[in-house]
Amino acid sequence: MLDKNGIAKRIAKEVQDGFYVNLGIGIPTLVANYIPENVNVVLQSENGLLGMGPFPIEGEEDPDFINAGKQTITTLPGSVFFDSAMSFGMIRARKINLTILGAMEVSENGDIANWKIPGKMVKGMGGAMDLVASADNIIVAMQHVNKAGESKLLKECTLPLTGIKCVKKIVTELAVLEVLPEGGFKLLERAPGISVEDIKNATEGKLIIEGEIPEMVL
Numbered sequence: 209m210l211d212k213n214g215i216a217k218r219i220a221k222e223v224q225d226g227f228y229v230n231l232g233i234g235i236p237t238l239v240a241n242y243i244p245e246n247v248n249v250v251l252q253s254e255n256g257l258l259g260m261g262p263f264p265i266e267g268e269e270d271p272d273f274i275n276a277g278k279q280t281i282t283t284l285p286g287s288v289f290f291d292s293a294m295s296f297g298m299i300r301a302r303k304i305n306l307t308i309l310g311a312m313e314v315s316e317n318g319d320i321a322n323w324k325i326p327g328k329m330v331k332g333m334g335g336a337m338d339l340v341a342s343a344d345n346i347i348v349a350m351q352h353v354n355k356a357g358e359s360k361l362l363k364e365c366t367l368p369l370t371g372i373k374c375v376k377k378i379v380t381e382l383a384v385l386e387v388l389p390e391g392g393f394k395l396l397e398r399a400p401g402i403s404v405e406d407i408k409n410a411t412e413g414k415l416i417i418e419g420e421i422p423e424m425v426l
Contacts, residue, residue, distance in 0.1 A: 209382055209402055210380075210399045215235050215381060216238035216239045217242045219236070219239050220242035220243055220244070222347055223306065224305075224306075225247050225249070227249045228252060228258075228304050228305050229249055229250070229251050229304065229305065229306045229308065230254060230299065230306070230307045230308070230343075231251055231252075231260070231275070232307070232309040232336065232339070233277035233310060234277065234310035235349040236308040236310060237263075237275055240260060240281070241263060253275040254276045254292070254295050255274070256290045256292055257287065257288070257290075258298075259283055259288060260275060260281055261281065261282035261287075263282070264281065296338055299338050299343075300338060300341075302342055302343070304339075304342070306343075306345045306346075307340070307345065308346075308348075308349060309348055309349070311348045311375075312360065313360050313361075313362055313365040314348055314361055314362070314365070314375050314378055315364050315365045316361070316363055316387070316391050316392050316393055317364075317372075318373045318374055318387040318391075319365050319373060319374075320336075320340060320348065320365075320370050320371050320374060320375050321368060321370055323368050323370055337371065341371060343374070346375050346376055346377075347378070347379065348378045349379055352381055352383070352410045352411070353410050359411055359412035359413075361380075361385070361393055361411045361413050362413050363413045375387050378393070380399075382398070382399050382406060382407050382410055383398055383399060383402065383407045383424075384396045384397040385415075392416045393411060393413055393414065393415050393416065395407060395417050395418075395421050396421070397421065397422055397423065398423050399423070399424055400423055400426075
């Protein structure tokens, strides 16, 4: 199965030339390290940066340059800084072509639960509600199962919802899946060494399998 970097590397293949892309906290931030050199994209961080680069080399970090997850980052030629009002104005005005988010749960209808619940998980809810309400193209980067081995791809989310019927695609350590408009997770690709049966066993929601499922290329 894939590690977090493997998930990010696979998602980087979804990024198209000319896109403006928002990277959420967690696994999505790693996507910046795997954008092909021939693909010209602009990465947006919701704390007020347009033109985010990859993570810095150890020893060259600048504590003033951070992403929304408070990790140190680099900037690229032409990068610009601005306040949160400007940042969320871009998001709400639908200027972002692709949003990549983490999630705690996704339902077979494309509902997403990724609030960070005070006192239960980690504090603060971040800007995900604005992102899922405004974005037309949302890819979720997540673990297929939780630490207890329970599926996070569900018939219905059990945690408070961040957005309804908004997720288009999911990449996990086991698979790439599309959320169909009529509901259900359509299996598109398997992670290296992972069988269709493994994915069936890890998916609580409706899983749609058509024909031979290829192994993903990283």
